Amino acid sequence: MQSCEFMEPMLSAYLDGELAKDDKARVEAHLAACAHCRELVDAMQNDDRALLSWARTLAAPADMPMRVLNALGLSRQEVQSRRLAYVYFASLALGVALVLAAVSLPAASAAAILFHFALAVVRALFALPWSVHAEWLVVLGALSLIILVLSLTCLRRALHWTRSEVVWR
Amino acid sequence: MEQADLELIRRARHGDPQAIETIVRNYQSFVYRTAYGILQNVADAEDATQEAFIRAFRSLGRLREDRTFPTWLARIAVRISLDMVQAKARRAQDPTEEIHGSVDGGEDAASLRIDLERALAKLSPEHRTVIVLRAVQGLEYDEIAQVLDIPIGTVRSRLHHARMQLRTYLSGERGDS
Numbered sequence: 001m002q003s004c005e006f007m008e009p010m011l012s013a014y015l016d017g018e019l020a021k022d023d024k025a026r027v028e029a030h031l032a033a034c035a036h037c038r039e040l041v042d043a044m045q046n047d048d049r050a051l052l053s054w055a056r057t058l059a060a061p062a063d064m065p066m067r068v069l070n071a072l073g074l075s076r077q078e079v080q081s082r083r084l085a086y087v088y089f090a091s092l093a094l095g096v097a098l099v100l101a102a103v104s105l106p107a108a109s110a111a112a113i114l115f116h117f118a119l120a121v122v123r124a125l126f127a128l129p130w131s132v133h134a135e136w137l138v139v140l141g142a143l144s145l146i147i148l149v150l151s152l153t154c155l156r157r158a159l160h161w162t163r164s165e166v167v168w169r
Numbered sequence: 170m171e172q173a174d175l176e177l178i179r180r181a182r183h184g185d186p187q188a189i190e191t192i193v194r195n196y197q198s199f200v201y202r203t204a205y206g207i208l209q210n211v212a213d214a215e216d217a218t219q220e221a222f223i224r225a226f227r228s229l230g231r232l233r234e235d236r237t238f239p240t241w242l243a244r245i246a247v248r249i250s251l252d253m254v255q256a257k258a259r260r261a262q263d264p265t266e267e268i269h270g271s272v273d274g275g276e277d278a279a280s281l282r283i284d285l286e287r288a289l290a291k292l293s294p295e296h297r298t299v300i301v302l303r304a305v306q307g308l309e310y311d312e313i314a315q316v317l318d319i320p321i322g323t324v325r326s327r328l329h330h331a332r333m334q335l336r337t338y339l340s341g342e343r344g345d346s
Contacts, residue, residue, distance in 0.1 A: 012329040016303065018310050044332050047339060048304040054285045055305040060201035060218055065193040068222045074186040 002030055004037055011041050015048070170236050178235045181226060193222055199239070199306065200246045206301030207250035209290050217253055221246040237315075243306065244316045247298055254294045288338035296331035303328055 007030045013019050014027045031038050061067075102111040129137060174195075180188035200221050205214035225242050232241055289297055302308045302316060313328075314321045 008333075009326065009329050012332050013310075013325050016310065016328075018325065040336070043336055047332065047335055050281060050285060051300070051304040054282055055202045055206065055301075057282065058198075058202050058205050058214075060197035061215055064197045064201075064215075064218060064222075065190040067219050068193050068226070069186055069190060071219065071223050072189070072226055074184065074189065 002026065004030075004034060007034075007037060008040070011037060012044065015041060015044055170238065174238075175235050178229070178232075178238055182229045189226055196239070196242060197222075200242060202305055203243060203246045203301055204250045206289065206305055207247065207294060207298050208253060209286060209297075213253055213257075214250075217246065217249045220249050224249070240308075240312050240315050243302065243308070244318075247302070247316055251294055251298065284339060288335055288341075291338045292331060292334055295327065296334060299324065299327045300331040300335060 007027060010019060010023060010027050014024060019027060031041065128140075177188045177192050177195075181192055197218060201214055201218045204217035204221070205211070208214050208217060221242065225245050232238065289300075292300070298317065299313060302313045303310075308316065310321050310324045310328075313324045317324070319327075
């Protein structure tokens with residue numbers, strides 16, 4: 001029978017089924033004859049079982065996915081605010097591009113015509129108070145107020161909708 | 170790994186938050202238990218788990234073979250945990266100080282847990298790591314070799330020494346023969 005000192009280093013690999021066929025046969029022959037090594041293998045097996053049942057009591061915090069998503073900047077709120085920022089900057093860029101195009105392109109004359117038209121409309125609006133009766137001014141003021149309230153209500157609803165929407169992708 | 174897991178990894182690579190959330194849920198116990206086994210401290214293990222996932226998802230583009238994701242993730246978790254152990258050692262803090270509780274020699278679950286944690290804490294970080302990867306996570310020797318970037322022969326001898334030491338410490342804690 002081979003000595004325990006020689007066999008002991010193989011017991012761990014034997015336990016894990018990681019020994020070659022001939023080494024496994026040698027260990028088994030030794031274990032059949034050596035109570036000390038049999039006890040050692042049993043004890044190591046028990047330790048492994050104890051470690052496994054101990055580890056099963058360990059649980060990561062339930063909010064770990066959220067922590068990771070937040071750290072990666074991928075939480076719902078962040079995705080949403082980033083998308084709103086994209087829309088804002090895209091609109092801004094489009095507006096600037098349109099203004100530049102209107103000024104620099106040959107079609108600028110059309111822009112000039114539109115500008116003069118808008119100017120005429122503004123002048124007419126300023127001239128309005130002197131050309132109509134005071135009653136009509138009251139009506140116009142009331143209409144403006146109604147349009148303003150309606151616009152603000154719509155804007156508030158639109159903002160509320162974008163906040164409550166769940167954006168994932 | 171199943172096809173659904175591979176699909177999740179592919180989606181996570183493109184930054185899909187739902188896929189990332191599912192992967193974290195699926196692997197958080199695996200990573201946390203590895204980290205806790207090495208660090209022996211709840212707060213550190215939570216930090217290491219979070220950091221492991223963050224690093225994994227940030228460098229997911231460099232993962233060549235999606236099927237190796239679990240081993241690759243374990244490697245990241247082990248590296249982070251061992252780095253934290255080293256950092257703690259530099260601050261001269263003994264990990265055994267983190268383990269509280271008394272042992273009356275009873276065989277209930279709580280005292281067994283304390284025995285195990287005390288015995289594990291006495292092992293070197295390298296021995297703790299290898300025993301956790303094998304006994305807790307059930308990794309094969311070749312997978313452990315990949316995770317730790319060491320030859321398979323070293324895995325075998327390190328695991329043998331780790332188990333023998335753990336046996337000695339547990340015998341001391343429990344008063345076994």
